[in-house]
Amino acid sequence: MPALDLAPLRVLLGDDGVLDSRAARFTYEADALVIEKHTPDAIVLPRSTDEVAAIVRWARAHRLPITPRGAGTGLAGGATAEHGGIVLSVNRMDRILRVDADRMLAWVQPGVVNLELSKQLAPLNLYYAPDPASQQVSTVGGNVATNAGGPHCLKYGVTFNHVLGIVVVLADGMVVTLGGEAPDSPDFDLASAVVGSEGTLGIVTEICVRLLPKPQAVKTMLFDFETIEQSCRAVSATIAAGIVPAAMEIMDRHTVRLVEAWLGIGLPLDAGAVLLIEVDGPAISLGPQVERITALAKQEGARSVRVARDEAERAAIWKGRKSAFGAYGRAASGFYIMDGVVPRTRLAEALAGVGRLCAERGLESGNVFHAGDGNLHPHVLFNADDPKQQAAALDASHEILRMCIRMGGSISGEHGVGIEKRPMMRELFAPNDLAVMERLRAAFDPQRTLNPGKILPGDGEGVHAPAQMGGMRPVAVAEGPWI
Amino acid sequence: MSLATGLRERAVSPEPYRLGQLEPRLAIKPTSPEEASEVLHAAAQEKLAIVLWGGGTRLSRTMPSRGYDVAIDLSGLDRILEFDPEDLTVTAQCGVTLETLRATLGARGQELPLESPQAKRATLGGTLAWNGSGPRRRRFGAPVDRLLGARFALSDGTLARAGGKVVKNVAGHPVHRLLCGSRGGLAAILEASLKLLPSAETRVALIYGLKDWEVAEVARWMTLPRLEPSFLTVLGSAAAAALSEKARVDAPFTVVVGIEEDQKFALEQEKHVIAALGSPAARLEGETVIALTQTLCDAEHQDAAHLTLTSPHLTPAALGPFLGRREASRLVFHAPAGRLHWFPSDEVATALVLALHEAGFRVIEKAGPVGFQAPVAPEAAIAPLRDRIRTSLDPAGVMSAAQV
Numbered sequence: 001m002p003a004l005d006l007a008p009l010r011v012l013l014g015d016d017g018v019l020d021s022r023a024a025r026f027t028y029e030a031d032a033l034v035i036e037k038h039t040p041d042a043i044v045l046p047r048s049t050d051e052v053a054a055i056v057r058w059a060r061a062h063r064l065p066i067t068p069r070g071a072g073t074g075l076a077g078g079a080t081a082e083h084g085g086i087v088l089s090v091n092r093m094d095r096i097l098r099v100d101a102d103r104m105l106a107w108v109q110p111g112v113v114n115l116e117l118s119k120q121l122a123p124l125n126l127y128y129a130p131d132p133a134s135q136q137v138s139t140v141g142g143n144v145a146t147n148a149g150g151p152h153c154l155k156y157g158v159t160f161n162h163v164l165g166i167v168v169v170l171a172d173g174m175v176v177t178l179g180g181e182a183p184d185s186p187d188f189d190l191a192s193a194v195v196g197s198e199g200t201l202g203i204v205t206e207i208c209v210r211l212l213p214k215p216q217a218v219k220t221m222l223f224d225f226e227t228i229e230q231s232c233r234a235v236s237a238t239i240a241a242g243i244v245p246a247a248m249e250i251m252d253r254h255t256v257r258l259v260e261a262w263l264g265i266g267l268p269l270d271a272g273a274v275l276l277i278e279v280d281g282p283a284i285s286l287g288p289q290v291e292r293i294t295a296l297a298k299q300e301g302a303r304s305v306r307v308a309r310d311e312a313e314r315a316a317i318w319k320g321r322k323s324a325f326g327a328y329g330r331a332a333s334g335f336y337i338m339d340g341v342v343p344r345t346r347l348a349e350a351l352a353g354v355g356r357l358c359a360e361r362g363l364e365s366g367n368v369f370h371a372g373d374g375n376l377h378p379h380v381l382f383n384a385d386d387p388k389q390q391a392a393a394l395d396a397s398h399e400i401l402r403m404c405i406r407m408g409g410s411i412s413g414e415h416g417v418g419i420e421k422r423p424m425m426r427e428l429f430a431p432n433d434l435a436v437m438e439r440l441r442a443a444f445d446p447q448r449t450l451n452p453g454k455i456l457p458g459d460g461e462g463v464h465a466p467a468q469m470g471g472m473r474p475v476a477v478a479e480g481p482w483i
Numbered sequence: 484m485s486l487a488t489g490l491r492e493r494a495v496s497p498e499p500y501r502l503g504q505l506e507p508r509l510a511i512k513p514t515s516p517e518e519a520s521e522v523l524h525a526a527a528q529e530k531l532a533i534v535l536w537g538g539g540t541r542l543s544r545t546m547p548s549r550g551y552d553v554a555i556d557l558s559g560l561d562r563i564l565e566f567d568p569e570d571l572t573v574t575a576q577c578g579v580t581l582e583t584l585r586a587t588l589g590a591r592g593q594e595l596p597l598e599s600p601q602a603k604r605a606t607l608g609g610t611l612a613w614n615g616s617g618p619r620r621r622r623f624g625a626p627v628d629r630l631l632g633a634r635f636a637l638s639d640g641t642l643a644r645a646g647g648k649v650v651k652n653v654a655g656h657p658v659h660r661l662l663c664g665s666r667g668g669l670a671a672i673l674e675a676s677l678k679l680l681p682s683a684e685t686r687v688a689l690i691y692g693l694k695d696w697e698v699a700e701v702a703r704w705m706t707l708p709r710l711e712p713s714f715l716t717v718l719g720s721a722a723a724a725a726l727s728e729k730a731r732v733d734a735p736f737t738v739v740v741g742i743e744e745d746q747k748f749a750l751e752q753e754k755h756v757i758a759a760l761g762s763p764a765a766r767l768e769g770e771t772v773i774a775l776t777q778t779l780c781d782a783e784h785q786d787a788a789h790l791t792l793t794s795p796h797l798t799p800a801a802l803g804p805f806l807g808r809r810e811a812s813r814l815v816f817h818a819p820a821g822r823l824h825w826f827p828s829d830e831v832a833t834a835l836v837l838a839l840h841e842a843g844f845r846v847i848e849k850a851g852p853v854g855f856q857a858p859v860a861p862e863a864a865i866a867p868l869r870d871r872i873r874t875s876l877d878p879a880g881v882m883s884a885a886q887v
Contacts, residue, residue, distance in 0.1 A: 190865060413653065
């Protein structure tokens with residue numbers, strides 16, 4: 001490919017808005033799915049919608065694909081420039097444009113960091129509810145692209161439920177506003193198609209988000225059980241009793257031991273599983289809720305309950321949960337993380353399946369997951385220097401996701417499909433289903449210039465290649481990139 | 484045998500499917516998703532304009548956008564397919580009525596907070612296709628917010644699904660969400676999976692009678708949005724006549740505040756509302772609040788030309804400039820949802836729509852004989868994109884959406 005003449009883009013964006021050095025291209029060759037690397041031809045960093053539109057028109061004229069990118073924390077390869085071309089980073093589009101506290105909404109640029117938005121809103125006693133695990137670094141734009149969830153989406157819903165409107169640059173460079181500050185639109189809701197489309201339908205340049213009043217109070221509980229089945233039954237019993245906590249997270253025996261060996265925070269080493277439940281809302285309601293949940297958990301076999309007495313103890317409880325990812329990194333040189341979903345009522349069965357599928361292949365596994373919404377994150381551990389173990393781990397990962405599909409679930413609850421799960425789409429959906437999605441995609445982007453190849457297993461996009469599940473060589477970190 | 488003949492063999496009387504002066508040439512009532520898909524395809528091959536029917540509660544007030552040859556009545560697909568209370572999800576066919584769902588789910592202490600006028604007739608599919616909502620929209624979301632996945636049929640005979648049945652799922656393009664609000668113009672929704680809620684432990688409604696200047700007073704409502712009442716609806720005196728005797732007050736405007744919480748918090752919320760608005764003229768609780776909520780939905784359907792408008796306003800004060808108008812006696816405004824139902828006379832419609840536009844209200848539906856010149860809205864810019872999507876899902880151009 002002849003060298004690109006990036007001069008027009010430098011005029012538009014300034015020298016620091018266009019990167020094409022070898023080092024810069026190397027930096028942007030992958031998102032958090034680091035086994036899938038593709039070097040872009042250049043990286044552009046616009047500051048405004050108009051600049052994004054100009055870049056899109058330029059790239060279209062040069063027949064170059066564009067891959068939008070937020071903070072690059074995605075675990076599915078969605079922000080990796082698989083076909084080269086331009087990576088469009090929204091990192092310089094990081095302004096909160098307007099906050100309307102009376103109407104409880106805000107307009108933001110896509111590069112605003114999720115947690116930073118809530119921090120800025122705190123003096124108004126408002127917050128932005130979606131809280132993906134990566135919220136300290138991930139951007140609202142990236143969250144919109146993946147329709148990100150988070151531990152508290154059990155009660156509050158996912159990103160889609162909190163987006164009122166978006167400004168989008170379409171594949172032809174046209175700028176449109178989909179939705180707006182009002183909650184409804186005439187005709188069908190185009191914004192609902194763009195949220196979660198991983199940058200394939202348009203590039204989102206402004207977002208109007210719905211804000212919520214900060215909960216008056218929070219109570220965090222930690223239960224320990226002899227078996228993981230008991231902890232899963234406690235989850236079902238809570239939901240069936242008409243209680244929807246803000247978060248319900250389970251760590252299995254293996255994970256508890258790894259985390260405790262690392263952090264020494266007092267987790268019970270003989271527990272088959274620990275269940276973290278958080279309720280929030282009016283202070284007057286939380287005491288009775290804690291009592292009811294505790295009674296239900298004890299009925300299902302909880303041996304003990306620890307209720308955080310203050311914010312420091314709450315943070316300590318959450319630290320255990322948030323450190324699981326790093327703890328796995330200390331235990332094995334490689335692991336695959338999955339993002340499968342099963343109906344809540346089949347959690348225990350699914351976890352037994354995970355254990356069996358790994359044990360049959362001589363592999364260790366651990367489970368730390370969003371139990372309240374059935375979103376599993378099995379970790380299959382392997383020696384990254386042993387190709388046989390790696391292949392066995394890959395095979396186990398496939399089988400685990402197939403099991404999720406057979407149970408009526410999904411291959412992704414919150415990470416997105418990206419490159420990683422693309423081949424599995426043929427197992428989750430029938431050809432007709434995928435064909436309709438293709439038709440929708442073509443209506444937005446007939447030339448497939450926006451993040452081509454992502455989500456749908458099209459021709460020449462590895463349809464027949466073996467699935468490439470998320471493989472990591474993690475570094476040990478206490479907090480931050482947890483799932 | 485021609486396809487048209489095949490269709491005729493399945494036809495039922497077209498008379499109940501009249502829309503104004505329009506009567507379809509054929510009406511068909513399939514009994515399975517496969518039959519619905521087959522009928523749709525057959526009609527499309529004949530280039531017959533198709534109007535999809537549910538309970539007909541909203542459709543009867545509109546005109547089809549692309550003509551009207553065939554009515555396909557989906558109300559026969561009326562089974563609840565899966566309901567597991569421990570999963571807080573339900574999967575049902577599109578023809579099941581909201582009332583049936585309410586009764587089935589309510590028996591297990593759960594609810595699907597979809598709202599529509601005439602819940603006895605309104606179907607799940609129709610409510611989704613309209614993305615219709617009512618007084619509780621801000622608190623519990625629109626139908627699209629609760630939709631997990633759907634099975635649907637396109638006019639070319641494609642039977643497909645998108646989304647899934649689990650509460651969290653980001654795999655694939657969410658075509659199912661796009662069908663919400665399409666009013667039958669893209670595809671026929673045949674089955675849907677939705678997220679449920681536990682039924683509220685306590686329901687209370689506080690009812691106030693106010694004068695126009697009291698409704699318009701900004702300070703009065705300041706604290707209400709952050710209390711997150713389940714509804715806060717303003718009715719003009721004529722609209723309020725539909726309320727039950729216990730809920731009726733003698734005032735130009737009736738304001739109804741709904742609280743749905745656990746018992747202790749409901750009591751606390753009630754105190755906050757009273758602190759802001761004073762003692763109510765009437766108070767309802769329990770099952771009567773459910774009936775009242777349905778009445779507030781039903782009040783949207785009056786025997787007159789009708790505009791539905793959306794806005795970002797969360798409080799009744801936004802209505803201030805419009806409360807002196809003669810037609811204000813018929814208005815229904817679900818304040819936290821920003822949704823206004825107005826029943827204008829034809830001669831004032833254009834001026835009214837312009838004034839409402841200036842005040843942040845956008846027309847999203849019209850029904851009946853009301854004409855107005857719409858202000859230019861951002862919607863105009865996305866018309867080509869909408870057309871491309873319509874063409875991609877309905878290449879024959881036969882899906883005749885309800886025109887609003």
